[in-house]
Amino acid sequence: MSGELEGRVAVVTGGSRGIGLGIARELAEAGARVALVARNGDRAAEAAATLSGEGHGGFACDVSNAAAVKETVAAIESSLGPVFLLVNNAGITRDNILLRLQDEDWDEVIDVNLKGAFNFTRALTRGMMKRREGVIVNITSVVGLMGNAGQSNYAASKAGLVGLTKSVARELASRGIRCNAVAPGYVRTDMTSELTEEQTSALLSQIPLGRLGDPEDIAPVVRFLAGPGGRYITGQVIAVDGGMVM
């Protein structure tokens, strides 16, 4: 297979299902060897086995655990090689109205969604800096740009990712590293499977393109940012949301 990411190694956190698996599929189509990271390592390995091409792998790791991330990065680099592309996609929700949010709902969401991205970025950028090349794509959300009632913890984590993206982009541009964020709107995955019909129709009324998204709508944008077409783009947040935010 030949593609613009031929011979490149990519890490996709939360790659075992949903948007992350869609991204992993697209990167594999572009020729990358992909490391899929999730807490459930068996599921990540099963997902890796479904990707096109050879040399992919599944890795069990909780992104919020800095020591585990360091070990996982070492394991990925020793089995797949130096990492060119990092996609910080692992994310969770623990929704509730502000007054009912528990400390652990706040901490868990910030630890996985925001600190997890920091953990992987810090662990991988040393090598990228030495090689003077690398790409980071953080998966934020339109909710991080607009806010959302009942999701203050999640929205704060996703807005935090925007600040992380822009700071990393400024700090590491001179070392040949680009960092951008993709902000999906509402995408059909396990995360959104519990929307009622009423919630879905309320959402649809806010989406000019008139439908919810699928992982396949998000993945090509990550591929574009990682490839040669994205070479002069850094520090940007690209909404892929059917027009919800404009």
Ligand code: NAP
């Ligand atoms: P999903 O279907 O729930 O999948 C989440 C993925 O993250 C799974 O692979 C899961 O595997 C992994 N994960 C969760 N916690 C983890 C942890 N602590 N360490 C490592 N991996 C972990 O979610 P999704 O809808 O695809 O969402 C993917 C990303 O897109 C998230 O960051 C989400 O916030 C963002 N997003 C989603 C939507 C949407 O509408 N779906 C919209 C905007 C943004 P394990 O459970 O095995 O760990």
